[in-house]
Amino acid sequence: MAEQLTTDALKPMSDIQIAQTRTFIDGLEQGSTPYWDAVEIGDELARELTLTPELVVLYADGVEDFNPWYEGWTMNGWRAEGSSPFGSAIVPPLLVSHFVLAVQFDHTKPFSIGSIHTFHESEIIAPIPVGTTVEIRTRAIDKYEKRGRRYVRHEVEVTNVADQTLYFRELRDIMSL
Amino acid sequence: METSRSYPPGTRPDDRVTADTPVGYELQSLKKKAAVQLMGSRLWGRFNPNHWDPVYAAKTGLEAPIQTGEMSSAYLAEMCVNHFGEHFFTGARISCKYVAATIANEVISTHGIITAKQENADGVRFTVNLWAQNEAGEKKTVGALDVTVPREQGAE
Numbered sequence: 001m002a003e004q005l006t007t008d009a010l011k012p013m014s015d016i017q018i019a020q021t022r023t024f025i026d027g028l029e030q031g032s033t034p035y036w037d038a039v040e041i042g043d044e045l046a047r048e049l050t051l052t053p054e055l056v057v058l059y060a061d062g063v064e065d066f067n068p069w070y071e072g073w074t075m076n077g078w079r080a081e082g083s084s085p086f087g088s089a090i091v092p093p094l095l096v097s098h099f100v101l102a103v104q105f106d107h108t109k110p111f112s113i114g115s116i117h118t119f120h121e122s123e124i125i126a127p128i129p130v131g132t133t134v135e136i137r138t139r140a141i142d143k144y145e146k147r148g149r150r151y152v153r154h155e156v157e158v159t160n161v162a163d164q165t166l167y168f169r170e171l172r173d174i175m176s177l
Numbered sequence: 178m179e180t181s182r183s184y185p186p187g188t189r190p191d192d193r194v195t196a197d198t199p200v201g202y203e204l205q206s207l208k209k210k211a212a213v214q215l216m217g218s219r220l221w222g223r224f225n226p227n228h229w230d231p232v233y234a235a236k237t238g239l240e241a242p243i244q245t246g247e248m249s250s251a252y253l254a255e256m257c258v259n260h261f262g263e264h265f266f267t268g269a270r271i272s273c274k275y276v277a278a279t280i281a282n283e284v285i286s287t288h289g290i291i292t293a294k295q296e297n298a299d300g301v302r303f304t305v306n307l308w309a310q311n312e313a314g315e316k317k318t319v320g321a322l323d324v325t326v327p328r329e330q331g332a333e
Contacts, residue, residue, distance in 0.1 A: 005231045005232050005235045006231065006232065007230060007231065007232050009231040010213045010229075010231055010241075010242065010281050010282070011213055011214060021230065025226045025230060025232075025233055028224070028225075028226060055220075058218075058219075058220045059220055059251075062215050062218050062220055062221045062248070063209070063215075063248050063251040063252060063255070064209060064215075065251060065255045067185045067255070067258065068185070068186060069185065084263075085182050085183050085262065085263035086263065086266070090266065092251065092254065092255075093254045093257075093258065093265055093266055093269075093271075094247065094250050094251055094254045094271075097247060097250065098221075098245075098247040098251075111224055111225070113224070113225050113226060113227070113233075114225070114227060114237050115225070116227070116243075116246075116275075116278075117245065117246045117247065117275065118246065118274065118275050119272075119273070119274045119275065120246075120250065120272065120273055121270070121271075121272040122270070122271050122272070123268075123269075123270050124265065124266055124267075124268070124269045124270075124271070125267075125268060126266070126267060127263075127266040127267070177237065
């Protein structure tokens with residue numbers, strides 16, 4: 001008989017932690033629709049994001065990248081200018097790529113859980129200083145099927161809200177349920 | 178140890194790609210464990226239980242929770258910054274295709290080999306094959322990098 005999968009299979013959890021986790025997942029599933037159905041070619045979405053020192057540290061810690069160039073916040077000193085080859089602290093090179101999903105998935109609707117990011121081609125045009133407010137703009141440019149799977153393709157631009165400096169461009173694919 | 182502001186502290190002079198670095202040069206690997214606690218953190222995969230919940234992942238046909246692909250991309254980018262330093266932030270192109278899922282608890286290593294170099298007006302444009310694989314050598318992410326290193330870097 002196949003082994004029964006459990007919520008705590010990969011990390012220790014008590015009964016209350018398991019119950020809270022199941023409730024959270026049930027909430028995510030409420031109203032969620034496949035990404036394929038949520039997007040039309042030509043859809044354009046944009047959001048502004050301030051790349052605070054704390055946000056940058058959260059991102060970098062998740063991938064265990066401890067390059068001090070990204071530190072506009074430290075435990076002892078809290079917020080500081082930081083230091084990088086470009087002057088003050090800068091944002092890790094692909095950080096904004098990670099945040100694209102919070103734009104291309106319309107945040108005013110339930111998240112299309114179950115989708116999988118499969119590809120990106122990114123152009124890192126200029127370093128982004130920590131503290132910058134950027135606009136992430138996405139445009140759905142294609143929907144296609146390949147080997148029985150459904151994909152949505154977007155193009156992305158990231159610019160400085162204050163002076164329209166273009167920092168980053170990307171092409172990316174999401175595989176939908 | 179000789180230091181350079183253009184590269185992360187702790188990188189050694191031999192790690193730095195200069196205009197004179199030959200085709201065939203191998204980037205130094207990084208190793209990272211796909212820890213489910215990081216995969217399911219709020220900033221990374223919490224929004225999608227495929228990235229941290231075994232029960233939900235099984236429901237969508239996965240053998241176990243899978244890392245967001247962007248985590249592999251970040252690992253590869255970290256390796257590239259170690260070797261190309263500040264030049265990675267000015268006009269680099271990097272592609273990543275997630276050809277297989279990175280499963281919770283796998284240990285991932287990053288790899289890169291310079292496959293071509295070409296003189297241009299700004300210096301030398303390098304092409305690098307990139308990939309990330311698990312301990313069994315199964316490739317999870319494949320990609321490429323194009324990055325320019327100024328000619329004067331070769332004179333350091």
